[in-house]
Amino acid sequence: MAKYPRIRQQNIAVFGESGSGKTVLVSSFYGRTQEGSYKNDLWDLVADKAGQGVRLYQNYLGMQHNAQAPMTNRFTNTTYDFSVKLKAGEGDEEEKRPFDELRLTWHDYPGEWFEDDPSSEEEALRRIDTFRTLLSSDVALLLVDGQKLLDYRGEEERYLKSLFHNFRQGLAQLKDPLLGGDGPLIEFPRIWILSLSKADLFPDWDVNTFRDLVILKAADEIEQLRSTIVDMIVTPDALSIGEDFMLLSSAKFELKADSAEPLKIDLKQRIGLDLVLPIASLLPLERRVLWEKKMELPWKVADTLADGADVIAAALVGVKFTGFEKLVRMVTKNNQKAEFLAKTLPAVLAAAITIVGPKLKEMNEDARAKHLYLRAMLTQFKIDLDQAVTENVLRKQK
């Protein structure tokens, strides 16, 4: 008998300088789902470490009730583990579905790492070790601090250039220790989304306004960052940086007159946060299909890029998984047949991501009506992604 629950692991890495909004982001992401009034008929979000969950919810309540933002946690990195637990299905739904839980590991990297040199040998080693844990993330969000853009209004290039430059320097320093003489890495975040944090400060902006500003003011620095990463990975064509953009706001902050202190923090008004789960679970799959159309993607790269894409695609389109899984397992175990799979799988994945519009909606409604929670969740994720693109909150590589 299969073990329950069956878990799919997703990782997301969030990079941002001190004060760019990382802790508020994760507190808002999680806190909202813990409110008594929060309703989700498909899944529950659970913090795997109870203490972590309590702290995040406390941050959330402090903002909501006392307009108090959380304390800064400079110089430390944190890894948050969340589980998205699907509601129990009816009949044999649970047996048939390919997985029951989506686990999201959220890596939070402080910007100091890219601003200051490590203070000791030990600190340097710790940075490398920690960075290594990020390598399994397919997607990284690189935060551009909206408040800083305001502070440097008219000369945003001063902030943007130094942000990307420092980040590149930091990565370059990690190159040798990370590669360790084994040559370029197969597994590395290959989708870098430039994300405007505190987007509530720019009520008139959409994602294109943000993108245009970044490209106008810092295209060269982004290109240099890209070439630094290119030197670290195999199949460097499979890399998106400076091509995906999004807006993020954890809450609407209203400040006291002539002060940086919040008067009111409205956590109901958020931008982009509900895209974190859809991005972590579906974007790598989509990107893999896009790249497979454009280039010969080596199997080992494709496989690490959207690890578990097969399972997600099957769940999305509702392929009877038992047979499909057997096929995939059989073929992957048996190396000479890997080629066959490399040819077949992209077609299944492509089929999964090309469902859009009314058809997608219909599938979602149908899955909800039949209490097929996994399928309902994944089709909902896809609806959310598509909608964010239409509403200009997210811009994806074309």
Ligand SMILES: Nc1nc2c(ncn2[C@@H]2O[C@H](COP(=O)(O)OP(=O)(O)OP(=O)(O)O)[C@@H](O)[C@H]2O)c(=O)[nH]1
């Ligand atoms: N307007 C606005 N301000 C925000 C938002 N998120 C955070 N802030 C402000 O930015 C400050 C810093 O946010 P944090 O989340 O603590 O920043 P951090 O990235 O965790 O910083 P370190 O812990 O020092 O690395 C907060 O105290 C808020 O004043 C947002 O969505 N909108």
Ligand SMILES: [Mg+2]
């Ligand atoms: Mg913090």
